[in-house]
Amino acid sequence: MDIQKDQILETRVRLELDAKDLRNYAKKATGYSFALEDIAEHLESTVELLKSIEKLKSQEEQDQYQIGQQVVYVDEFMPDTVEIITSIVDGWVSFNNGSRGCIAVMIRPANQDEIKANKRLMVA
Known part of the structure; x- marks a missing residue:
């Protein structure tokens, strides 16, 4: 399945916002803040992975063509x-x-x- 760059971007932005929200909830939460922090950290790792995929997709598109073609x-x-x-x-x-x-x-x-x-x- 070919994942489009706009789908990756949309998912990445959504996860970035979710991670930010979780960190804010963790600051206010009692008892479960450590779990929320862990989830936020996992989301942030996923965001970094998606950023890498975006860069690879851009490079793939650029590599498809050459100057003079x-x-x-x-x-x-x-x-x-x-x-x-x-x-x-x-x-x-x-x-x-x-x-x-x-x-x-x-x-x-x-x-x-x-x-x-x-x-x-x-x-x-």
Whole structure:
């Protein structure tokens, strides 16, 4: 199952808030504060793991493409021209020396027929 970055982010933020709430409850609680502290610590460890997964997913997207590679947008409403990647920074893929760009999930490698025609021939 491919976990999307937005799902990871949403889960991480929710766990961060839960851990913060538990720490606040632990300060006020009597008798069970040690258990709440343990749970909060576990949630914080999970948050750190999710942060690492987010970084790996971003790196995976960046590694999928290379500067100089020819790509097309996957969505029909986007331009149908073949674009040449000129830079990749933090998941943002730029074309034409930065005058255009998008996130990596919005493009795919252009096939040979598209490169010859210099336009997207089919929507992925």
